[in-house]
Amino acid sequence: MIRPKERLSAKVADALRSEIAQGRVKPGDRLPSESRLTEIHGVSRTVVREAIATLSFEGLVEARKGAGVFAQEARGGPFVNLDAGRVSSIIELLELRIAVEVESAAFAALRRSPMQEERIAIAHHAVIDCLAAGKPTRDLDFDFHLAIAQATNNPRFAEFLSLIRLGIIPRGKLQTGQDDVRPRDYNVHLQGEHDAICRAIFASDESAAREAMRTHLKGSLARYRALLHETNHTGS
Template sequence: MDIKRVRKKSISEKIVAQLKEMIGQGQLKPGDRLPAERNLAEMFGVSRTTVREGIKALAESGVLESRQGAGTFVSEVDPSQVSVIESVLSGDHDMRDVFAVRKMLEPEIAALAAQKRSPAEIYKLEAILSEQEEAVRKGETGSDYDQRFHRMLADASGNLVLREMVKALHDAFAQSRSMIIQSEERQRASLAAHRAIVEAVKHGHGMQAERAMREHLDEVENIIFDNQK
């Protein structure tokens, strides 16, 4: 691999940029496994913590994916598909339009997750629920857990393109968030709905999962736009 050592200013960002460049040039291809963190740290001349931060950023954007017990791989999502999704959702969009697309996709994602979920994915969904519940109990917004929940559900659907679309939709939504959206009412409703969705997914009830997700999005939409009137 043609890896250049980086200076210790904005280190993780430079690692992200360099790995993206290597993927764009074909030095790293979809499905390729990255070297171990220790080896990457030696190649870049930085700490393993810094490498981990760069990998986490790329994983969150869908460029890389971590597979438990196997390592980190270049995502097999077609980069052109991701570019189209990002270009469509970039900019300032009306939240009603964002919700319309979410309501088309996310109920189907929940149904797919009920069909294809693994024990490890159910464990992660339940762990996110526990963390969200604790955050709400402490009076925190819990918005980070909300996004993680929906992305993990998309992971469980087994469709990487859907995962990228969910990420883009939630990023577009996050740009328009207000304090109203993070109200106590919204947080309680979100947590209860997430519990219902996980319960349906866990037991393989696709139609129930789809219905629970649709009701969740309807409820969130009503809370947001009723408060905006």
């Protein structure tokens, strides 16, 4: 089986993670500066920042404004082994998101305020504008789902999405030529599926909102499964 090439940011994160795990960088130690890390690993600042963001998400480092990035005691907890550059990790999270966000949409249909409805609409149209401009949609896609979670008026839904944000906004170049880990046909379905979710929520149709979100996330799951199969059976 031919595996995709590792992303540069994953390699840098692995190297820093190893330094911490083996005690060469101890809790409380300051990591080399961003510019120094680019020299050590021969990568761009963007790659270094992405690697640091991954380690920060895992709780292995802490960025202190004006002071630098410092190693922390390794912690246990949910999602610490999440690798947002692996399609398999995205699939794992999508299965979990189906269990949570289907009900999130239903609650939003019943509980949203006029202001929250407006936020969902604004987020939806921002995605459409991004699609029309041919730009990556990952950040605005997250904003759309977060707006729905907030419209449940149960803060735990939004907290959950924020906790797994790194996996919802995958970074890397597994398949497309952009800084995005998405199947090639992902955006073809995005607008129509989001449209259906909005229509159901705005109509206060709990059942339709639930079904529209399920259709959207299960469609994404199927497309990522196809991408995983393609990635593991082709090479570059």
